[in-house]
Amino acid sequence: MYNLFRFFLRYHLFILFISLEFFCFYLTYRTKSYNQAAYGNFASATSGRVFETYTGITDYLYLRRMSDSLVAENGMLRQKLLESKYDKKVDSTQVTDTAGRYVQHFTYITARVIHNSVNQASNLIYLNRGKQQGLTRQMGVFNANGIVGQVTYVTDNYAAVMSVLSKDFKVSAKLKKSEYFGNMHWDGINSTTATLEEIPKHVPIKVGDTIVTSGFSELFPRNIMIGTVKKFWTEPDKNFLNVTVSLSTDFGNLSYVYVVKNFGRGELQTLDSLTHKND
Amino acid sequence: MISQIPVNLLRFFLLLMMQILIFSNINFSSFINPYVFPLFILLLPFETPRWLLMVLGFFSGLALDIFLGSTGMHAAACLLIGYLRPFLISIITPKGTEFEISPNIYGQGLTWFAVYLGVATSLYLGFYFLMEAATFLNFFFLLIKIILSAIVSVAFMLIFLYLFSSKKVRRFA
Numbered sequence: 001m002y003n004l005f006r007f008f009l010r011y012h013l014f015i016l017f018i019s020l021e022f023f024c025f026y027l028t029y030r031t032k033s034y035n036q037a038a039y040g041n042f043a044s045a046t047s048g049r050v051f052e053t054y055t056g057i058t059d060y061l062y063l064r065r066m067s068d069s070l071v072a073e074n075g076m077l078r079q080k081l082l083e084s085k086y087d088k089k090v091d092s093t094q095v096t097d098t099a100g101r102y103v104q105h106f107t108y109i110t111a112r113v114i115h116n117s118v119n120q121a122s123n124l125i126y127l128n129r130g131k132q133q134g135l136t137r138q139m140g141v142f143n144a145n146g147i148v149g150q151v152t153y154v155t156d157n158y159a160a161v162m163s164v165l166s167k168d169f170k171v172s173a174k175l176k177k178s179e180y181f182g183n184m185h186w187d188g189i190n191s192t193t194a195t196l197e198e199i200p201k202h203v204p205i206k207v208g209d210t211i212v213t214s215g216f217s218e219l220f221p222r223n224i225m226i227g228t229v230k231k232f233w234t235e236p237d238k239n240f241l242n243v244t245v246s247l248s249t250d251f252g253n254l255s256y257v258y259v260v261k262n263f264g265r266g267e268l269q270t271l272d273s274l275t276h277k278n279d
Numbered sequence: 280m281i282s283q284i285p286v287n288l289l290r291f292f293l294l295l296m297m298q299i300l301i302f303s304n305i306n307f308s309s310f311i312n313p314y315v316f317p318l319f320i321l322l323l324p325f326e327t328p329r330w331l332l333m334v335l336g337f338f339s340g341l342a343l344d345i346f347l348g349s350t351g352m353h354a355a356a357c358l359l360i361g362y363l364r365p366f367l368i369s370i371i372t373p374k375g376t377e378f379e380i381s382p383n384i385y386g387q388g389l390t391w392f393a394v395y396l397g398v399a400t401s402l403y404l405g406f407y408f409l410m411e412a413a414t415f416l417n418f419f420f421l422l423i424k425i426i427l428s429a430i431v432s433v434a435f436m437l438i439f440l441y442l443f444s445s446k447k448v449r450r451f452a
């Protein structure tokens with residue numbers, strides 16, 4: 001007993017060091033699954049407030065650039081309006097929406113980016129919207145240029161988004177031309193490229209082909225821009241192509257984003273759990 | 280000793296704000312992530328007990344983690360620096376040197392500080408980046424990232440020291 005006591009007395013500093021270090025490791029790798037969000041929620045509520053104040057100040061520096069991009073996007077949206085299209089059909093009945101044929105499937109909540117990073121191994125983005133504005137976890141986030149990420153933590157007024165530039169981010173993507181789909185994830189080094197996997201070897205593909213979301217996951221609707229094919233190559237012992245995607249979103253310059261609210265999500269999850277129960 | 284508390288508290292908030300609002304916000308490149316925050320632990324008074332160094336390292340790192348969303352990684356790295364600091368100081372300081380209360384660039388000189396900050400920052404960044412990557416894949420990328428980030432961090436730390444150090448060197452009688 002005396003020896004044990006003496007041991008603790010002699011190595012108390014080292015024991016303190018090791019135990020605190022283990023606690024840190026526990027904190028770090030516990031949140032890897034992005035499931036337990038208690039610490040994350042507290043953290044994003046605290047830092048959300050600081051970042052919002054800071055962005056409130058620095059916003060003035062980027063007003064011109066921001067309004068330019070908003071004007072450009074307005075122009076693009078205006079093109080899509082029915083009024084700016086010429087109706088070629090001369091003599092036909094129009095399909096109107098009175099019979100309730102179209103049901104809203106997705107809505108988009110606008111949000112402001114209040115903190116952003118691109119050079120960590122897992123990058124987080126903070127938004128100034130949260131639970132009270134209808135955000136929940138696992139909603140997709142995109143902007144005018146392309147996809148941005150996925151909501152991981154929400155507090156009452158803020159949300160933390162796991163950026164595409166994260167080790168744990170995966171998205172279902174397809175080639176716009178041929179509809180072949182695969183999984184896309186970030187390679188961890190360059191903030192402008194990502195890797196697309198599981199595209200079969202026989203698929204016709206060339207540099208510059210557009211890659212969009214497949215709509216198979218509940219995160220994003222179909223055909224949201226992701227990027228273009230930068231290069232691709234095959235390895236003799238594999239059945240799939242290696243595709244490097246040049247991302248269309250400029251992650252160093254994010255200001256306003258859209259958060260996807262998917263009305264079909266609850267039903268899809270029910271379906272998913274039913275299918276897995278019978279496995 | 281009492282007058283050291285407000286000075287260090289002020290330095291803690293200054294470094295924390297500089298780190299989260301400037302250095303972690305400007306995104307130089309994926310190879311250069313400067314971290315000036317460890318300077319808080321490195322500038323604590325020489326007489327600080329070792330257990331207090333570790334406890335302060337842990338909690339200051341945790342504060343940084345809250346803002347950078349890295350849950351525990353900076354706490355682990357700051358803790359490591361707090362634990363190793365006494366060994367490092369005893370290795371690089373010649374025997375019989377007179378000490379001030381706290382490390383001071385006008386007291387110890389540029390060479391001593393460059394070695395001190397260089398070794399401590401490399402350890403900090405090496406530990407942090409490895410924890411962040413959680414893999415030895417891309418080892419050369421990590422190595423280059425650690426070296427470049429350490430050089431830039433130390434340069435910023437030295438600028439900070441020249442800006443905010445008091446020129447009056449107080450020695451023990």
